[in-house]
Every structure is written in C-alpha cells, then in structure tokens.
Amino acid sequence: MELCWHPYRYFPYERELAFREVQSLLSPEKYIKTSKGIKLEGGFDVAAMERLVYFALASTGGHVVRTMQGRLEQAGETRSNRQATRYSVHGLHEYKGKFNPQVVRAILNILDVPLGARVLDPFCGSGTSLVECAHLGMSATGTDINPLAVFVANAKLLALATPATDLSRALQRVVRDFEPCTGTEGRMADNRTAYLRSWFDAMVLTQIEGLRHAIEQEDVACQPVLLTIASNLLREYSQQDPTDLRIRRRKTPIPQQPFIKVFEEAANASIARIRSVQSELGVIPVTSRAHLVDVTNELAMGRSVGNVCFDVALTSPPYATALPYIDTQRLSLVWLSLTPPDDILRLESRLVGSRELRGADKRGVADLMRTNQAGLPDRQAEYCLELNAALSSEDGFRRRSVPVLLYRYFSSMADAFRSVRARVHKNAPFALIVGGNHTVLGGRRFDIDTPQHLAEIAETCGWSHQESIALQTYQRYGYHMKNAVNSEALVILRAS
Numbered sequence: 414m415e416l417c418w419h420p421y422r423y424f425p426y427e428r429e430l431a432f433r434e435v436q437s438l439l440s441p442e443k444y445i446k447t448s449k450g451i452k453l454e455g456g457f458d459v460a461a462m463e464r465l466v467y468f469a470l471a472s473t474g475g476h477v478v479r480t481m482q483g484r485l486e487q488a489g490e491t492r493s494n495r496q497a498t499r500y501s502v503h504g505l506h507e508y509k510g511k512f513n514p515q516v517v518r519a520i521l522n523i524l525d526v527p528l529g530a531r532v533l534d535p536f537c538g539s540g541t542s543l544v545e546c547a548h549l550g551m552s553a554t555g556t557d558i559n560p561l562a563v564f565v566a567n568a569k570l571l572a573l574a575t576p577a578t579d580l581s582r583a584l585q586r587v588v589r590d591f592e593p594c595t596g597t598e599g600r601m602a603d604n605r606t607a608y609l610r611s612w613f614d615a616m617v618l619t620q621i622e623g624l625r626h627a628i629e630q631e632d633v634a635c636q637p638v639l640l641t642i643a644s645n646l647l648r649e650y651s652q653q654d655p656t657d658l659r660i661r662r663r664k665t666p667i668p669q670q671p672f673i674k675v676f677e678e679a680a681n682a683s684i685a686r687i688r689s690v691q692s693e694l695g696v697i698p699v700t701s702r703a704h705l706v707d708v709t710n711e712l713a714m715g716r717s718v719g720n721v722c723f724d725v726a727l728t729s730p731p732y733a734t735a736l737p738y739i740d741t742q743r744l745s746l747v748w749l750s751l752t753p754p755d756d757i758l759r760l761e762s763r764l765v766g767s768r769e770l771r772g773a774d775k776r777g778v779a780d781l782m783r784t785n786q787a788g789l790p791d792r793q794a795e796y797c798l799e800l801n802a803a804l805s806s807e808d809g810f811r812r813r814s815v816p817v818l819l820y821r822y823f824s825s826m827a828d829a830f831r832s833v834r835a836r837v838h839k840n841a842p843f844a845l846i847v848g849g850n851h852t853v854l855g856g857r858r859f860d861i862d863t864p865q866h867l868a869e870i871a872e873t874c875g876w877s878h879q880e881s882i883a884l885q886t887y888q889r890y891g892y893h894m895k896n897a898v899n900s901e902a903l904v905i906l907r908a909s
C-alpha cells in the first residue's frame with residue numbers, strides 16, 4: 414500500500430507527526446519513502462488508514478481510498494498548494510491563538526485514542542479540538558473562562574449539526590428583514606450602548622444592532638452561528654485599529670461596503686463550507702459542549718463538567734505573559750451581551766498568563782513567590798527568583814513584572830494540572846502544545862523553556878512526563894511575528 418502526501422509543502426514537524434501516526438495506527442513492519450509518500454508492506458485496516466491526517470489517500474492494488482482529512486481539506490477549499498486550515502467550521506471565527514486543526518487529530522492518532530473515548534480540552538478556546546472530535550463522531554468536552562470562546566465553540570458545533578439549507582434560508586430571511594435600528598430606546602438602551610457608541614460610528618451601530626435584532630428572530634440553532642460570523646467582522650467596522658492587538662484608534666477609514674453586505678458574503682462563504690463538510694460526513698449531531706469555567710478551580714470544574722471521567726485530555730494552554738488578546742475581542746464580548754463593559758478588565762485579569770497585575774495583587778504574588786507558597790517545584794520557584802534578582806533599575810514596569818507574572822502563571826498551570834487530573838482515568842494521556850518565551854532583564858536574555866517547566870510542574874500534580882516533541886515551526890493563528898514563539902513543543906503526560 415502506498416500512502417500519498419497532500420499536495421502542499423510540509424513543515425518538518427508535520428513529517429515527524431506523519432510518521433508517528435502511521436506507526437501508531439498501522440504499526441507497519443517496514444516502510445520505504447517514495448516520490449509521492451511512503452510504501453508499506455502488509456495488509457492494513459482501512460478504518461485506521463482513513464484516520465491518517467498527513468496523507469491525502471492510500472492506493473493499494475489499483476484501489477484508491479481517500480483519508481477523511483483529504484476529503485475535509487478538499488471540501489470547500491480552492492487552494493491546493495497550502496495546507497487548508499479553515500475547512501469545515503474552522504473559519505467561522507478568527508479566535509486568537511487557535512490550534513492548527515490537523516495537529517488535534519494527529520495527537521489523537523499518535524496517542525491511539527479509540528473513537529469511543531471521551532476527550533477533554535481544558536483550555537478549549539474557539540473549540541478546534543471539539544470540532545475535530547465531532548468530525549470523527551467522538552464526543553468531547555471543552556472548558557474556557559472566556560465567554561466568547563465558549564459561545565464560538567458551541568456555535569461551531571451547532572453549525573455542524575444544522576443542515577446547511579436551514580442556515581442558508583435563515584440567512585436569506587435575515588438579509589430580507591434587516592432594518593437599521595435607529596434611536597436609543599428599547600433594546601439599544603442597555604448597558605452596552607455607551608460602550609458600543611464609543612467605538613462605532615452611528616451609521617455602523619444602527620446596522621449591527623439591526624442585524625442582531627434580525628438574527629434574534631431566527632431559529633435558536635441558527636442564531637449563534639450567524640452571530641458568530643457577524644461578530645468576527647465587528648472590529649473591521651469599528652474605530653479600533655483592526656490590525657493592532659492592543660486597543661488603539663484607527664487611522665484608516667472604515668470599509669465603504671455596508672456591514673450587512675459583508676456579513677452576507679461571509680455567511681454565504683461559511684455556509685458553503687458547512688454544506689461541503691455535510692456532504693462528506695452528513696449532518697453531525699451535537700454530542701460535545703464547551704462550558705464556561707475557570708479550569709484552575711477544581712471544584713467549579715467538577716460542578717460544570719459533571720461526573721465524567723475522561724479518557725484523554727489535550728489542549729493548547731495560554732502562553733506565559735501573553736499579550737492581552739482579549740482586547741481584540743472586547744467589541745464582540747459586549748455586542749453579544751456576553752460580558753458587561755466594566756467587567757472586561759476583571760475577566761482579563763483572571764486569564765491564565767494574563768499580564769494584568771496591579772498594586773496590592775502584585776505585592777501579594779511577590780510575597781508568595783519569595784516564600785514559594787504555591788509549592789512549586791524548587792527549580793521553577795528558584796528560576797522565578799533568579800529572574801527577579803536579574804532586574805535592574807533600567808527595566809521598565811512591564812519587565813519588572815515578569816518574574817512575578819511567571820510565578821503566577823506556573824502556579825495557575827499547577828492548579829489546572831490538578832483540576833484536569835481529578836477528571837481523568839489513571840494512565841490517561843494529556844497532550845499539550847506549549848510555546849516557549851524569552852525576556853531580557855537587567856540586559857541579560859532569558860529563554861524560558863515553558864514546555865520543560867510545565868512538564869516538571871505537572872509531575873508534582875499527579876502526572877508523569879512521557880515525552881516532549883519539538884515543533885520548531887509551529888505557528889498559532891493570530892500571533893504577530895514579533896510575539897511569535899519559535900519553540901513550541903508537544904508535551905505528553907500520563908495520569909499517574
């Protein structure tokens with residue numbers, strides 16, 4: 414049997430994952446590389462072969478079988494020289510820091526996770542892993558502290574479960590019945606109004622409010638899908654600079670085309686991709702769900718995900734001291750009534766890896782760090798103290814916060830490891846895609862090997878570290894090059 418590559422260029426880590434998934438799913442005695450892919454000897458299980466992610470098809474004795482990934486990537490995507498990443502419902506929203514969808518299923522393959530397994534993604538974000546599990550017919554549970562993440566993740570699952578014709582009809586009615594919503598009475602006179610007025614021109618505001626109203630008249634399954642698509646376009650039409658990860662006033666004019674038109678085009682494109690995936694896999698009932706919960710709170714986590722004992726966990730956790738990506742989502746959080754405007758800062762400060770730490774809080778964490786009250790392993794506790802000792806008077810306030818923020822990040826991740834451990838079977842694998850980081854303190858450069866630090870912390874929280882695989886060229890969506898982390902790793906733990 415010959416397995417053939419997809420027709421695009423691969424990163425080195427993708428080849429490495431490709432060989433690993435072949436090894437794990439098919440266990441060939443030997444293989445040889447060919448110009449199109451690899452040749453294996455022996456007979457193989459077709460169902461296992463169809464699960465391969467980094468191969469488009471397999472040919473054996475003149476018979477060709479396409480992999481599910483080959484079918485998914487082709488469905489609705491026109492380019493063939495680049496890896497498709499927005500196939501199915503992945504393109505519904507450009508949530509910052511999204512997983513590469515291929516990696517999710519490659520992880521499931523490498524870990525040889527059976528299709529009946531229950532999967533947990535504790536930092537599920539916009540639900541890439543839940544969607545990939547849905548493609549396989551697996552049920553998965555996600556948790557995230559960000560209400561927009563939970564909204565988008567559940568909307569994607571609903572999109573897979575709602576026939577594309579229903580979505581298309583709903584869209585037609587919305588566009589037909591849409592009326593700009595003028596005046597400040599009624600539904601616009603809520604606590605969102607002042608905030609939205611400060612970021613949208615009056616004309617745009619009447620359009621987005623009218624659109625929201627029209628969408629809200631639709632079937633409950635269609636509403637979140639259409640609202641998600643609209644929310645993805647909001648920043649482009651606001652007075653915020655859409656290219657900036659921080660909130661700054663834009664210098665360029667807002668687009669000329671009316672919002673409703675752009676929404677209609679985007680929705681049609683999304684529905685076409687949904688139609689394609691449904692023609693390949695059928696309408697996929699919702700068996701997965703994202704929950705709004707702080708994963709560092711073990712009790713809250715138990716209450717929200719219930720008594721399920723998961724067979725596998727996989728996730729891409731936040732980076733240490735990440736930029737506050739939630740800034741780019743403020744308009745959506747408020748427009749969708751998910752977070753009141755004056756709660757956004759509080760939400761941001763609760764995110765693992767947040768850089769929000771002020772006054773008394775900062776002194777509090779500094780005290781915890783000095784005496785290692787979170788009980789981190791010595792190496793991580795000492796590392797934070799070493800960074801602290803390196804600070805000089807030249808370092809500005811951002812840099813001065815780095816040691817304390819890193820200590821808080823490590824402590825929060827320790828709590829998350831304990832929470833997840835309490836929800837999985839013994840020996841269950843936990844795969845994390847984690848990026849490293851660097852900082853300059855007192856003129857000295859420190860490369861923070863976050864994957865290794867997290868693996869060591871996890872070992873004190875009920876996990877054993879099985880292996881780490883370097884993914885040098887892995888790039889999450891939405892990270893600017895200068896913030897991009899060039900040392901990502903796939904860290905594999907086992908529940909001990």
Ligand SMILES: C[S@@+](CC[C@H](N)C(=O)[O-])C[C@H]1O[C@@H](n2cnc3c(N)ncnc32)[C@H](O)[C@@H]1O
Binds near residue numbers: 562
């Ligand atoms: C790198 S993103 C995950 C992206 C996701 N894999 C996707 O494909 O969209 C990390 C996520 O962790 C979430 N997060 C941060 N702190 C959290 C906490 N305390 N509890 C749960 N989720 C949290 C963030 O809201 C963010 O969505």
